[in-house]
Each structure stands twice: as structure tokens, then as C-alpha cells.
Amino acid sequence: MEFKDSKGIFQQIADNICEKIISGEYPVFSKIPSVREQAAVMGVNHNTIMRTYMELQRENIINNQRGIGYFVTEEAPQRIVQLRKEEFFRHEMPEFIRQVKLLNLSQEELKPLFDQLNKQP
Amino acid sequence: MEFKDSKGIFQQIADNICEKIISGEYPVFSKIPSVREQAAVMGVNHNTIMRTYMELQRENIINNQRGIGYFVTEEAPQRIVQLRKEEFFRHEMPEFIRQVKLLNLSQEELKPLFDQLNKQP
Amino acid sequence: MEFKDSKGIFQQIADNICEKIISGEYPVFSKIPSVREQAAVMGVNHNTIMRTYMELQRENIINNQRGIGYFVTEEAPQRIVQLRKEEFFRHEMPEFIRQVKLLNLSQEELKPLFDQLNKQP
């Protein structure tokens, strides 16, 4: 996996796992890969994965059954979506709108955006 | 000026100056505040401003006339808009769309967004 | 290490590192000394080394693996030689020739130069 410089690696991995949970790849109650396994897959130090898992555990997104592994909690998908929505409406959307206005983008240039947003729902 | 934690102060100042350039507050060819003057205004160390100015110079947004000061280049506004548009279409917009789809936002929730984007133009 | 006044210390250190790379002392993919270690060895402040490393990184001569250190890139030796050759043929050599002609040096005076240049190859 490749990482950006702007955010911590552990953060990026946490986001990645969260997305796997809400997309259904890691279902509720399922066991996620062990620390060492995940570290190998991601190509990072296992301490980094350790930190990721601890943060996720602190937010009740996964929990630990000692000696067995980490499991997706029942409330995980709901919590993740809730946190992200808050973040989205508080920061990301306003900032996005600000950018569009600042760059003075034309309707023409924004068409692909509207097309995408109107697609499926 | 107040700063966020997520990005470096020197970066935020650079962004701020860029916005002053494209808004016309710092016109093309005009002299921008001296390093130490800017430092005083922004309430930061002069080294921090130095770094800001050097990064902007590397991007040909300002240039230096020795012993006199830094000046907005002729191509500055165009370059800034170009750089930001590239960034927008390459990363910000796709990421924004990805978020919207991932959170499975309803048309109802997106209404404020459309309203804002359709406002002025 | 001792430094000349004419060029910045950070520049001289950068040149020094480049020469260590093309001489093979710092092989491709190897880790170079950490910022603070290098600072101690060179007898300068760590900020100075930081600047050196960042300039070298911008030129793709070294890269950073977060929390681990700086590493010599695969393309480093080739890039360094290429950059220096360009500089040599574009500026140093013409300027050298210009000097020789301006000073109207005799063949006699230039003999040591020819001897040196014809030595090994």
C-alpha cells in the first residue's frame, strides 16, 4: 500500500480498514487480520499496525479477544458512518464549496461533478 | 493570523498570500511585505516567512530583487489558478465524490451542496 | 568538516554527500546518516542538515521513509553526474576557456594543465 505524506500512516491504515468495514468487506463480528499479518500486507512496521488497532479499539470499532484476535464490533458500521458524516458536513463540504468559488469554476467544468453525484441514487 | 494544526504554518501563509494574489490584493509586479514585516504582521518568526517566500519563489509565484524585496511575478495569478485546478480535478474532486458515494448520501442531504454550487454563476 | 565562506554550508554538505554517492561510499538504496547524527559528525546544527537533506530530496537524490531515515535513490548517481555535466559544459568550461583567453596565457603556462588532463585516461 502507498501512503501520502500529509497524514500519519497509522491514520491512513485506519481509514482503509474503516472503509472495508462499511463496504462489507470486513463484516460485523468478523475477525480482521492479525497485527503481524496486516503489517506484512501493508509493508509497515507492526508497531504501526498496533497503534492503528488500538485507536480503532478506543473508538469501539474493533475489539480484542486476547490470544485470538481483533473483531469488528456490532456498532462499527453505524459509528463510522456517523463520524464521517459529521466531519463531512462540518469541514469537507464547506471547504469544497469554498474551493469551487475561489477557482471560479464554470458550469462546464463542474458538469462531470454533477454527473457523478446524480448517477446512482 | 490564526493557524490550524493540520498543515504547517509556512504552508498556510503561502496559501494566504496566493489567495491575496488571485484576489488582486497583491497585484502583479507589486512588492509584497518584507520578510520581517510580514513576520510581525503574521505574528511568527522571520525564518518561517523566509521559508514561505522561498517556496513561492521556487514555484515562480514571486521573485526576489536583491536588497529590495520580493515581487509578484507576471505569471503568478495564472500559475496559482492552474496549480490549484490541477490539484482540484486530480485529487479533491474525485476524493469528494468518493466520500459522497461511500457515505451513501441521499439527494436530500446533498441539496445544500447543489444550492451553493448553483448560486451565483 | 571545514567550510568555505563563498558558498552556504548546507550547499557544501550537499556537494559532499553527492560526491560520496558517486564515489560509492553511500551506495544506491543505502541509508545515509540520520539528520542529527550527520549534524554531530559535521559539527553543524541539525536544521542545517535538514535543509541539505530536503534539497537533495527535491532533486530525487535521496528519499525519505517516514520514521526510518533518508535513503539514496536508485537514480541518484546518474542524476548527480548528469546535473554536474550539464553545469560543466554550460558554464564552467566556457567560463574557464574565457578566462584563459582573457589572461592570454601562453602554452608554457598551460602545460601543467594539459599534463594533468592527459594523465590517467
Place this chain on the structure above:
Amino acid sequence: MEFKDSKGIFQQIADNICEKIISGEYPVFSKIPSVREQAAVMGVNHNTIMRTYMELQRENIINNQRGIGYFVTEEAPQRIVQLRKEEFFRHEMPEFIRQVKLLNLSQEELKPLFDQLNKQP
């Protein structure tokens, strides 16, 4: 006139004048352009020219007849050539040789150099 960043502007102007002297453009005993005139031609502040002339005067390359102007001294050409030759053999030539060896330039690549050096004398 255009200036490099590496050396002071006043230095570059001094060098330029010295070259005009040894090339004969400014003959011995002749009057060189006035401070303000030179400043206009070079596109720099007259203080900068003032400093240039004072340095040249300090080295007995020009002298000042008050109210009339600056004149090339009799000994100027000889002094300039002497100073430059010293500099050449002490620093420039050894450094040049070092570069050539470091870049491991082939006889092929050096041919233009030899051609130029063997041309006229």
C-alpha cells in the same frame, strides 16, 4: 545587464569593468562613465556603482579626480592581470581539473576544450 545570485552585484560590475580595461575598451588614463551614467546603463542603484568604484579605487585600478570623474590608472591592466593570474593558478585551475577527474570525462568529451585552448596562440 543581468546578474547572478552567487556573487554580489557590485562585484560582478567590478569584474565587468576590469575586463573592459584589459581588453582595451577602457584604455589607460581614460575617463570611465560617471556613477549615475553607469547606474543607468547597468540598471542598478547608484549606491551600488559607488561601492564598485570605491573598491576599484582601493585597488588602484581607477582613481578619482574630484568633480571631474574616475580615470583608469596607468598600472591598472598589469595589476588586474596579475591578480587574476594568481587566482587562476591557485584556485580555478585546480578546481577545474578536479571536476574533470570527478566526472570522469572522456577524451572525446574534452576534445572541444583542447580545440579551444589550442586555437590562437
Place this chain on the structure above:
DNA sequence: GTGGTCTAGACCACC
């Protein structure tokens, strides 16, 4: 342990 950023203060050369 690693890099990264910032501050405070000094000193220099140059215009």
C-alpha cells in the same frame, strides 16, 4: 529512534 517545524536571536552581505 526517526524526521519536521517553529522560535529566538545573532551575524553577514548587499542595496
Place this chain on the structure above:
DNA sequence: GTGGTCTAGACCACA
């Protein structure tokens, strides 16, 4: 007055 560089020391996030 301008920029430019360096030092010393602090603090932080990350691996």
C-alpha cells in the same frame, strides 16, 4: 533598509 544563513533549543508526531 533588504534578504540569507546559521545556531541553539524546544516541541511534536510518527515508527
